Amino acid sequence: MTSGSSVIRRPTVTKSNVELINSLRANIVEAQAAASITGADSSTSSLSETSDGTPPQKSGYPSWTRKEGDTLYIPAHEPTPLAEPRSSYKITVKLFYLPGIPPSRRCEHTKQAISLVLKELGAESIDLLIVSYPGVSFDADDDGDSETSSAEDDSAVSDDSAHGMETMVRTWRVLEAFHDNGIIDKLGVSEFSSDRLAKFLPQTKIRPSKDQINVKDCCVVPKTLIMYAKQESIELLTHNDCTDILPSGTIRELLGPRNQGAGVLAATADADDGGLKGDIAPQWVIKYTAVVEDRGVIENKGYFAMAQVGSCIGEES
Structure with a gap:
């Protein structure tokens, strides 16, 4: 599924999960x-209220989605390439790896997510990619490691049971390959404390140039992190993103059969209502922003996300 709109000229302070779902x-x-x-769907009426005051039916999802192989794009969408030369823009991307998904899938997920953004913008490269690891959060009070014990592999897969720093480094290798191929210029991390950075940096070939943290208490950044970041030439940024940006319950409500749902998913596993049957599991989310640098205008901003239904059907959002 895709969300977002082009030519956005005012800043927003809406939390990313709210912005994503609303979009x-x-x-x-x-x-x-x-x-x-x-x-496109002659069996349904328009979305305006019917003459007797009853809620209108929604168009069946095949009429406003597009299927390619096992992938269903929700809704069907045409890219909106950048209007000016690529050199006029700074393209920033944040890739959210989601809880409960095996880290072994991240290589393929990264390729999928970056490919969609580049196609959407008609670009060949990204200026900055910031990675958000699942379960990793920043605590401004103690500047310590506050990720949960299962932060890096909530699914406990037997063939990839590594947790913590080792798994984050393996994932970083994937992003370094995109850097080496000229697709990503700079890399950044999210929610890294000074302790976490000290463990992470010696294991990287391409060091992160940014550290994006969510500071809850009036932008008070711990002095230890400020000093360490300065020492290592890492720029500190703040964000308003949610750590669990796309819970499975939220996506089921969005795509389900209820009044607020899109009618893509069946009501139950046995329902014969035309919807897709099976559990739905969000896989990843990527947020992108293209800014016209000399004017400071956000020309294009949006999200892509992917979820898996059952064992083989994917939805891109």
Whole structure:
């Protein structure tokens, strides 16, 4: 599924998970309305209220989505390439690896996510990619490691049971390969304390140039982190992102059959309502922003996300 809109000229302080879900819902409603208006689904009415006051039916999802192989794109979407030469922009991306997904999938997930962003913007490279590891959070009070014990492999897969720093470093190797190929210029991390950075940096070939942290208490950054970042030439940034940006319950509610749902997922595993059957598991989320540097204007901003239904059907959002 895709979300976002082009030419955004005002800053936002909305939390990323709220922004993501609201954008997805708005894009889906817009696609459903367009399908109804064009008569793409002749069995349904428009989204306006019917004459007897009953809620209208929504267009069946095949009319406003696109399927390619085992992948269903929700909604069907055409890229919006950058309007000016690539050199006019700074493209920043944040890739969220989600809890409960085996780290062994991250190589393929990274390729999928970056490919969608580059296609969307009509670009060949990204200026900065910041990675968000699942379960890793920053505590401004003690500047210590506050990730949970299962932060790096909540699924406990037998063929990849490594946790913590070792798994983060293996994932970083994937991003370093994109840097070596000229696809990513600079790399950054999210929620890294000074202790975590001290353990992480010696194991990297391409060192992170940014550390993005969520400071809850009025942007008070611990002195230890400020000093360490300065020593290692790492720029500190702040963010307003949610650590669990796309819970499975939220995506099921968004795509489910209820009044607020899009009607993509079946009501139950046995329901014969035309929806996709099976459990849904979000896999990753990527947020992108393209800024016209000389004017400070955000021309294009949005999200892509992928979830898996059952054992083989994927949805890109």
